[in-house]
Amino acid sequence: MQTFEKTPGWLDWYANPSKPRFQVPQGAVDAHCHIFGPAERFPYAPERKYTPCDASKEQLFALRDHLGFARNVIVQATCHGADNSALVDALVRSGGRARGIATVRRDVSDAALEALHDAGVRGVRFNFIKRLVDFTPRDELMEIAGRIAGLGWHAVIYFEAADLPELEDFFTALPTTVVVDHMGRPDVGKPAEAPEFSRFVAFMRDNPNVWCKVSCPxxxxxxxxxxLNGEQNPYRDVVPFARRIVEGFPGRVLWGTDWPHPNLRDHMPDDGLLVDFIPHIARTVELQRKLLVDNPMRLYWPDEA
Known part of the structure; x- marks a missing residue:
């Protein structure tokens, strides 16, 4: 049997999350989370850049219930490469309460895409974080985007803010809805009104097919x-960035825990406190409902929205 040892120095997920003070609205969706393995059943990809601790679907669904969410969107993690077996297993076992974002290669068959769709996959992730994945040629990504457009899927893009200028033309050419992970990883040491983040805001403003996850503070x-203001949490330097997106584009924002928080070395967040971050960035009941219910339902469960 193949064995896997977690990458040294990387933290395990927070085992006893607090109960959030903020009560999410009924039907809320955690729109960005992952599962890892278990490696004994779903081995990690040989080409992976890191090895995480196991984090099973059962543990994810228990967290969902503890935090008060109704549904999940599970994003294929880079440590599993393009083997979506663990993701598909979780989607099937969710009883319709989870949707998925897969990773696929150019040689994926139409039958395989249809099978992923039947399982609950609704998008493909394109990762441009150089320390996590090897470079995939843009013509290959564009070909994949063209194929998934026919299924009504969208492209999830993960990049760092400094790389937006060289990637923007490619992103705007994608023939699908585009969902940006974690606000494009802005440098929160700079003001939210500074040129770098303002460019990202303009990117969203000029491209109405672009959505944004205000996640991962x-x-x-x-x-x-x-x-902040006497309340536990939140990550106060991230608040102005997320609030600017939520208030500027209320119909195109999503939120997720990012459980089990891969690759963190400094601290592992309490997922209950992450939920308490939400009312600081979505300050009205209407904005909270759009962020947590209306928008993810419209994107992932349109027949029920």
């Missing part, structure tokens, strides 16, 4: 999970 923050 624990990845972006320089200040950490300090209190």
């Amino acid at each position: 624990e990845r972006l923050s320089l200040s950490g999970p300090a209190a």
Whole structure:
């Protein structure tokens, strides 16, 4: 039997999350999370850049219920490469309460795409974070995007803010809805009104097919999970960035826990406190409902929205 040892220095997920003070609206969707393995059943890809701890579908669904969410969108993790077996297993076992974002290669068959669709996959992730994946030629990604457009899927793009200028033309040419992970990883040490993030805001404004996940403050923050206005959490230096997107594009924003938070070394967030971040970036009941219910339902369960 093949064995896998977690990459040294990377943290395990938070085992005893608190109960959030903020009660999410009924029908809320955690629109960005992952599962890892278990490696004994779903081995990690040989070409992976990291090896995580196992994080099963059962643990994810237990967290979903604990935090008060109704549904999940599970994103294929880079450690599993283009083998979507663990993802498909979780989707099938969710009883319709989860949708998926897969990773596929150019040689994927039409039958395989149809099978993924039947399981609940509704998009493909294109990862441009150089420390996580090897470069995939853009013509290959564009070919994949053209094929998934026929299924009504969208492209999820993960990149760092400094790389947007060289990637923007490619992103705007994609023939699908485009969902940006984690606000394009802005440098929160700069003001939210600074040119770099303003360029991202303009990218969203000029391309109405672009959506954004206002997730992962624990990845972006320089200040950490300090209190704000006497309340526990949130990651206060991330708040102005996320709030600018939520209030500027209320019909095109999503939120997710990013559980089990791969690759973190400094601290592992309490997922209950991450939920308490939400009312600081979506300050009205209407914005909270759009962010957590209306938008993800429209994108992932349109027949029920």
